Amino acid sequence: xxxxxxxxxxxxxxxxxxxxxxxxxxxxxxxxxxxxxxxxxxxxxxxxxxxxxxxxxxxxxxxxxxxxxxxxxxxxxxxxxxxxxxxxxxxxxxxxxxxxxxxxxxxxxxxxxx
Amino acid sequence: xxxxxxxxxxxxxxxxxxxxxxxxxxxxxxxxxxxxxxxxxxxxxxxxxxxxxxxxxxxxxxxxxxxxxxxxxxxxxxxxxxxxxxxxxxxxxxxxxxxxxxxxxxxxxxxxxxx
Numbered sequence: 001x002x003x004x005x006x007x008x009x010x011x012x013x014x015x016x017x018x019x020x021x022x023x024x025x026x027x028x029x030x031x032x033x034x035x036x037x038x039x040x041x042x043x044x045x046x047x048x049x050x051x052x053x054x055x056x057x058x059x060x061x062x063x064x065x066x067x068x069x070x071x072x073x074x075x076x077x078x079x080x081x082x083x084x085x086x087x088x089x090x091x092x093x094x095x096x097x098x099x100x101x102x103x104x105x106x107x108x109x110x111x112x113x114x
Numbered sequence: 115x116x117x118x119x120x121x122x123x124x125x126x127x128x129x130x131x132x133x134x135x136x137x138x139x140x141x142x143x144x145x146x147x148x149x150x151x152x153x154x155x156x157x158x159x160x161x162x163x164x165x166x167x168x169x170x171x172x173x174x175x176x177x178x179x180x181x182x183x184x185x186x187x188x189x190x191x192x193x194x195x196x197x198x199x200x201x202x203x204x205x206x207x208x209x210x211x212x213x214x215x216x217x218x219x220x221x222x223x224x225x226x227x228x229x
Contacts, residue, residue, distance in 0.1 A: 040222075042222050102160050102208075103160075
């Protein structure tokens with residue numbers, strides 16, 4: 001597609017359930033980022049990939065969070081045993097493999113843990 | 115440590131008035147600077163970016179920003195605000211060899227435009 005596509009757009013889950021959030025980057029963009037945006041805050045970095053390799057996962061808050069990008073295209077962010085504090089907008093972005101390249105963001109997945 | 119500060123949480127301006135949104139950054143290397151806009155229910159849209167060269171950069175929708183290294187600032191401006199400019203605005207600094215390809219965002223400035 002023309003832009004970064006994220007699915008689902010909205011997800012409501014019960015506490016303790018696992019969720020998987022999907023990101024389909026712009027074709028040809030080899031760098032892919034995951035951000036979390038709490039209400040009233042700016043996006044906070046979680047992790048990023050160049051191709052299929054996870055380059056930095058320092059922003060993942062704990063070991064319940066994981067991400068993969070097995071074929072260097074679509075990525076999945078998985079949250080295990082969700083907690084209410086995980087409720088946020090999860091944003092994916094992609095860029096060319098170029099230091100300083102602008103990031104193109106998807107519309108995000110709004111996760112609500114009840 | 116890298117960081118971005120947007121001192122104004124919320125700004126209200128009259129339609130037709132000029133606008134300036136402040137952004138200060140802390141960065142160890144030459145910064146790559148961006149302004150994004152987030153309209154209700156929309157994703158983040160890039161308004162403009164600064165990599166190098168002319169310190170006054172023009173963006174979409176009539177916005178411009180000026181990079182001032184001495185002040186570590188990258189303020190966003192618009193001469194005449196339209197009602198459709200009401201949105202959340204985020205300043206971001208991105209990418210260096212030492213920090214990987216992260217983008218650091220400010221907490222945002224919410225803009226209200228009154229008739």
